Amino acid sequence: xxxxxxxxxxxxxxxxxxxxxxxxxxxxxxxxxxxxxxxxxxxxxxxxxxxxxxxxxxxxxxxxxxxxxxxxxxxxxxxxxxxxxxxxxxxxxxxxxxxxxxxxxxxxxxxxxxxxxxxxxxxxxxxxxxxxxxxxxxxxxxxxxxxxxxxxxxxxxxxxxxxxxxxxxxxxxxxxxxxxxxxxxxxxxxxxxxxxxxxxxxxxxxxxxxxxxxxxxxxxxxxxxxxxxxxxxxxxxxxxxxxxxxxxxxxxxxxxxxxxxxxxxxxxxxxxxxxxxxxxxxxxxxxxxxxxxxxxxxxxxxxxxxxxxxxxxxxxxxxxxxxxxxxxxxxxxxxxxxxxxxxxxxxxxxxxxxxxxxxxxxxxxxxxxxxxxxxxxxxxxxxxxxxxxxxxxxxxxxxxxxxxxxxxxxxxxxxxxxxxxxxxxxxxxxxxxxxxxxxxxxxxxxxxxxxxxxxxxxxxxxxxxxxxxxxxxxxxxxxxxxxxxxxxxxxxxxxxxxxxxxxxxxxxxxxxxxxxxxxxxxxx
Amino acid sequence: xxxxxxxxxxxxxxxxxxxxxxxxxxxxxxxxxxxxxxxxxxxxxxxxxxxxxxxxxxxxxxxxxxxxxxxxxxxxxxxxxxxxxxxxxxxxxxxxxxxxxxxxxxxxxxxxxxxxxxxxxxxxxxxxxxxxxxxxxxxxxxxxxxxxxxxxxxxxxxxxxxxxxxxxxxxxxxxxxxxxxxxxxxxxxxxxxxxxxxxxxxxxxxxxxxxxxxxxxxxxxxxxxxxxxxxxxxxxxxxxxxxxxxxxxxxxxxxxx
Numbered sequence: 001x002x003x004x005x006x007x008x009x010x011x012x013x014x015x016x017x018x019x020x021x022x023x024x025x026x027x028x029x030x031x032x033x034x035x036x037x038x039x040x041x042x043x044x045x046x047x048x049x050x051x052x053x054x055x056x057x058x059x060x061x062x063x064x065x066x067x068x069x070x071x072x073x074x075x076x077x078x079x080x081x082x083x084x085x086x087x088x089x090x091x092x093x094x095x096x097x098x099x100x101x102x103x104x105x106x107x108x109x110x111x112x113x114x115x116x117x118x119x120x121x122x123x124x125x126x127x128x129x130x131x132x133x134x135x136x137x138x139x140x141x142x143x144x145x146x147x148x149x150x151x152x153x154x155x156x157x158x159x160x161x162x163x164x165x166x167x168x169x170x171x172x173x174x175x176x177x178x179x180x181x182x183x184x185x186x187x188x189x190x191x192x193x194x195x196x197x198x199x200x201x202x203x204x205x206x207x208x209x210x211x212x213x214x215x216x217x218x219x220x221x222x223x224x225x226x227x228x229x230x231x232x233x234x235x236x237x238x239x240x241x242x243x244x245x246x247x248x249x250x251x252x253x254x255x256x257x258x259x260x261x262x263x264x265x266x267x268x269x270x271x272x273x274x275x276x277x278x279x280x281x282x283x284x285x286x287x288x289x290x291x292x293x294x295x296x297x298x299x300x301x302x303x304x305x306x307x308x309x310x311x312x313x314x315x316x317x318x319x320x321x322x323x324x325x326x327x328x329x330x331x332x333x334x335x336x337x338x339x340x341x342x343x344x345x346x347x348x349x350x351x352x353x354x355x356x357x358x359x360x361x362x363x364x365x366x367x368x369x370x371x372x373x374x375x376x377x378x379x380x381x382x383x384x385x386x387x388x389x390x391x392x393x394x395x396x397x398x399x400x401x402x403x404x405x406x407x408x409x410x411x412x413x414x415x416x417x418x419x420x421x422x423x424x425x426x427x428x429x430x431x432x433x434x435x436x437x438x439x440x441x442x443x444x445x446x447x448x449x450x451x452x453x454x455x456x457x458x459x460x461x462x463x464x465x466x467x468x469x470x471x472x473x474x475x476x477x478x479x480x481x482x483x484x485x486x487x488x489x490x491x492x493x494x495x496x497x498x499x500x501x502x503x504x505x506x507x508x509x510x511x512x513x514x515x516x517x518x519x520x521x522x523x524x
Numbered sequence: 525x526x527x528x529x530x531x532x533x534x535x536x537x538x539x540x541x542x543x544x545x546x547x548x549x550x551x552x553x554x555x556x557x558x559x560x561x562x563x564x565x566x567x568x569x570x571x572x573x574x575x576x577x578x579x580x581x582x583x584x585x586x587x588x589x590x591x592x593x594x595x596x597x598x599x600x601x602x603x604x605x606x607x608x609x610x611x612x613x614x615x616x617x618x619x620x621x622x623x624x625x626x627x628x629x630x631x632x633x634x635x636x637x638x639x640x641x642x643x644x645x646x647x648x649x650x651x652x653x654x655x656x657x658x659x660x661x662x663x664x665x666x667x668x669x670x671x672x673x674x675x676x677x678x679x680x681x682x683x684x685x686x687x688x689x690x691x692x693x694x695x696x697x698x699x700x701x702x703x704x705x706x707x708x709x710x711x712x713x714x715x716x717x718x719x720x721x722x723x724x725x726x727x728x729x730x731x732x733x734x735x736x737x738x739x740x741x742x743x744x745x746x747x748x749x750x751x752x753x754x755x756x757x758x759x760x761x762x763x764x765x766x767x768x769x770x771x772x773x774x775x776x777x778x779x780x781x
Contacts, residue, residue: 523601
């Protein structure tokens with residue numbers, strides 16, 4: 001069949017050449033079509049692609065033959081369809097980039113793995129290997145089943161001293177129905193050793209700490225633990241988006257809601273894995289009063305929890321905080337996504353009068369200050385959330401705003417969270433607070449958190465304006481002309497913005513209004 | 525200023541896209557170009573797009589050979605966009621139905637979905653390395669769509685071959701496999717109208733012969749060529765429908781909206 005098709009192509013080549021030559025001539029005469037209304041079939045196609053993410057079926061086209069126009073009910077059905085929810089998720093993913101699959105959650109101290117020469121799964125760090133086996137840390141347990149355990153720790157399966165370490169069969173939390181071989185020390189089920197919880201970094205040197213019951217304190221092979229967790233974090237953000245696009249919640253909840261969806265993967269991660277911090281990687285310890293559901297890792301059902309505190313919609317979800325890992329990055333993305341504003345360096349830089357060439361205060365530093373006078377106060381709204389992490393650092397006992405012990409300290413914790421340089425301004429302060437005493441606005445923003453920022457931009461109308469601008473641009477496929485000399489559509493812009501607010505910030509309302517505009521139904 | 529720049533770039537995207545599409549089709553393999561030229565725009569159709577003027581720090585944003593644009597045309601209408609990878613992924617099964625194994629038809633490369641295997645070059649962002657949707661109908665995009673067209677059309681034809689009832693078929697909805705323009709002119713014309721609606725959402729009235737003329741030419745010449753081939757095709761008309769199908773998939777009317 002294919003050979004025949006190839007054969008006929010030569011015959012058709014003559015038509016090609018003729019057509020190509022004609023097309024060459026035609027190009028000289030290319031002119032723009034005048035704008036004109038699309039017919040109902042093309043309108044249906046446009047609506048379906050925009051609202052549902054796919055073309056109509058032939059049956060849907062044929063049903064239009066008996067109509068004069070696309071019925072309003074058809075548009076409403078599309079907006080109420082699950083395909084609309086999916087399409088609008090994609091629209092929001094283009095704003096929030098919620099892929100955190102490249103984020104390293106932990107180092108090898110809590111990561112189980114194997115090598116061909118190993119007899120069973122073990123924690124892959126050399127340090128743990130040395131601690132457990134006293135060798136160079138590269139080997140594994142013997143290929144025998146461990147049967148002798150320390151009777152002083154019943155139920156914890158600590159290997160008996162003086163006995164060659166073997167393996168145990170363990171039902172891992174990621175697949176309890178399929179037991180696997182795990183070296184006995186790594187498979188210990190102690191919850192603590194000498195008063196130190198086994199899922200904390202302080203347990204790193206505790207020989208009595210393994211991966212806990214069902215290996216719950218350790219990451220398994222990436223494909224069965226890390227990947228499902230980061231995929232769940234993306235889904236978690238997507239579910240928050242669903243609430244405002246298809247769930248009936250006001251669009252402002254995208255920034256204001258304290259609720260978050262949680263499944264077994266996220267609950268297990270938060271409860272068992274996140275507390276074991278690798279200080280130079282991400283910091284995801286649960287918030288002081290964070291609600292973590294009692295769900296097994298394999299539980300794929302989702303429930304909402306109330307995060308309370310300074311949490312603010314998607315802006316404080318792990319999917320956002322781990323994707324944009326600094327306060328500045330978070331503020332910049334917020335500004336782009338919700339205010340439609342971008343930092344653009346000017347073509348020519350002229351230092352402002354009175355600026356300082358050498359200061360580390362970017363709000364005063366020559367040239368840097370042009371952006372940072374705006375950015376630093378915005379960044380402060382996110383200042384209480386750990387950079388490169390998700391934790392709300394509201395526990396001042398753990399995160400004092402000033403920590404004199406950190407001045408000149410080489411501790412990883414201090415270097416991670418505090419100004420340690422004794423010569424620096426406000427040495428010993430929590431990073432985000434270094435300049436707070438000089439700028440009341442920064443201090444206030446730090447205290448109020450990003451919900452206050454969200455409320456401000458909702459109240460002053462800039463959130464509604466930006467939302468209208470973005471949704472219009474997505475569906476009409478060009479910017480709304482509502483600025484500067486090209487402002488023919490300014491009245492429409494204002495009407496849509498006001499209407500959006502009056503409709504309770506209903507996202508479906510805004511979409512329906514825009515796809516009902518004459519502009520949407522014309523093409524050129 | 526930023527609004528203006530974005531608008532111009534949006535306008536340019538339409539213009540550049542169309543030009544890229546035309547040029548890339550010309551540069552593609554001979555057979556592909558035959559199909560495209562034969563089933564392209566009708567005689568009354570004009571190329572969309574238009575020149576844009578204005579500058580930003582990068583200089584003029586329109587090709588240097590553009591004539592001036594009437595900005596008034598922008599405000600009156602929506603602009604044009606290429607289908608995204610996700611839209612293609614969702615749309616192909618709706619256009620082509622199910623294959624002989626009752627699975628939704630999509631583009632397959634071996635055992636992999638082509639739209640997944642090549643999602644990066646086709647413009648699907650992963651939100652790590654790429655964060656914006658690439659919607660340029662680039663030559664690479666056209667090359668992949670050419671591959672896709674041949675694959676999905678073949679699957680649809682094979683599926684249709686298993687179905688005795690025309691109502692169950694996707695491509696041969698109004699014709700029998702042996703029908704030609706000479707033996708069943710009305711049925712062939714009905715089928716072309718039906719396919720144009722199914723693939724492009726373009727309704728061609730029963731009395732509008734000009735609307736289907738390019739497709740009819742393509743069907744007839746491809747079927748005739750298959751019949752005259754050595755050895756001749758067992759079912760020349762099927763090759764005609766294959767050519768029509770591939771041409772419809774490669775047409776800008778499927779990829780732009």
